[in-house]
Amino acid sequence: MDKKIEVRNMILSPKEQAELRKRIIRTALKNLRPDGKVMVTKVSEICECSKSHVIGTWKKYQLGGVPALEAPKPGSGRGSGRVKLKFEKQEKIIKLIIDKYPDQLELKGFLWDRRNIQKLIKDELGIDIILQNLSTYIKNWGMTPQRPITKSYEQQPECIKKWLEEEYPEIKRKSKFEKGRILWGNVTAIKKEISYAKEYVPEQTFVIPTGNYKLRINMISVLSNRGTLKFMLYEGSTDAELVIKFMSKLIGQEEKKIFLILDNLSFYHTKIVREWLNEREDKIEVFFLPHMPQSTTRMNT
Numbered sequence: 001m002d003k004k005i006e007v008r009n010m011i012l013s014p015k016e017q018a019e020l021r022k023r024i025i026r027t028a029l030k031n032l033r034p035d036g037k038v039m040v041t042k043v044s045e046i047c048e049c050s051k052s053h054v055i056g057t058w059k060k061y062q063l064g065g066v067p068a069l070e071a072p073k074p075g076s077g078r079g080s081g082r083v084k085l086k087f088e089k090q091e092k093i094i095k096l097i098i099d100k101y102p103d104q105l106e107l108k109g110f111l112w113d114r115r116n117i118q119k120l121i122k123d124e125l126g127i128d129i130i131l132q133n134l135s136t137y138i139k140n141w142g143m144t145p146q147r148p149i150t151k152s153y154e155q156q157p158e159c160i161k162k163w164l165e166e167e168y169p170e171i172k173r174k175s176k177f178e179k180g181r182i183l184w185g186n187v188t189a190i191k192k193e194i195s196y197a198k199e200y201v202p203e204q205t206f207v208i209p210t211g212n213y214k215l216r217i218n219m220i221s222v223l224s225n226r227g228t229l230k231f232m233l234y235e236g237s238t239d240a241e242l243v244i245k246f247m248s249k250l251i252g253q254e255e256k257k258i259f260l261i262l263d264n265l266s267f268y269h270t271k272i273v274r275e276w277l278n279e280r281e282d283k284i285e286v287f288f289l290p291h292m293p294q295s296t297t298r299m300n301t
Contacts, residue, residue: 018071023047024057025069035179063115085137089125094141096120098217098233101249110249111230114138142190143219143231159290171259171287180257180285183222183250187238187265190219220246222260240270247276251283258284264291 012020024047031039031046038058044051060068085093097117102109105123107116114131117138121127129137175182218238221231230253232246251258262268268286277286 014071018069020047020049021057021060021069022066024049024054025061025066028054028058028061085121085125085127085129089127090137090141092124093117093121096124097143098235101232109230110253111232111246112143113228113230143233156290163290167287171261174285175257175259178257180259181224181254182259182261183224185220185222185260185262187218187220190217222250238265238267240267240272243267243273244276247284251280257282260284260286261289262286263289 024043027043027046028038031042033039038054040051040054043054047054057069096105097112097120102112102116102120105120107119107123109116114134118129118131118134121129121134171182174180217233217235219231219233220238220242221229223229230250232249234242247260250260267273268288277284
């Protein structure tokens with residue numbers, strides 16, 4: 001049975017829903033404020049639908065473009081896209097993510113995120129996989145945004161409190177005034193270790209074939225206040241040249257000016273990085289978190 005929704009006392013089929021979504025976007029694009037935001041109330045009245053439907057449709061359009069507005073294909077509802085990637089296929093995708101950047105594979109953007117990994121799997125393996133399932137794979141690969149567990153031997157709560165109350169609000173004010181975007185930078189090492197739960201089997205132990213390697217790689221990333229992660233994987237140590245390479249790709253992918261918040265790692269303060277930033281102050285501005293000496297960070301993977 002077709003899924004139907006009610007819009008202002010009208011029952012719409014999936015095809016009619018898609019047409020309504022497209023109409024909402026056409027109307028929204030003609031009714032944008034100077035800051036780029038949609039006049040939700042006006043669009044809602046013109047299209048005769050709820051404000052929440054306008055907001056939801058606009059978010060779909062921003063994330064997936066026109067294809068995200070189309071009616072779902074038969075069988076594309078709950079349970080679809082729950083494919084299983086074989087171990088060998090996962091290895092292939094992981095290697096491509098480590099060895100290449102999206103633009104080198106003719107994908108959109110310069111840094112890896114869920115959507116271009118989804119497109120990579122489609123192009124390389126011919127497999128459609130929904131983002132929810134893909135998130136599980138990326139997490140198993142150790143490539144998701146992580147919340148660090150930090151133990152500091154010399155905590156400075158006064159500095160942190162001052163930074164949150166004085167410096168960060170100023171960064172937010174400046175970002176809003178210049179219509180920029182705040183990103184939080186991080187550098188970490190990720191390690192892939194496969195473990196399996198115990199199972200009950202008759203008489204003999206069940207043998208699972210695995211690869212004879214352990215994945216250990218470094219990741220430099222940024223995380224937006226809305227939770228959008230962009231990252232780059234690399235082998236070897238982190239230095240000024242790699243930081244510049246990452247920032248170059250970052251400003252090439254972002255349309256707005258970037259307000260980048262970083263910790264006080266030494267390679268961010270090198271002369272070559274400072275000079276590079278000074279030449280691009282109209283595109284990127286860097287701020288530093290309070291200095292926390294002698295701290296150790298463990299990442300949960």
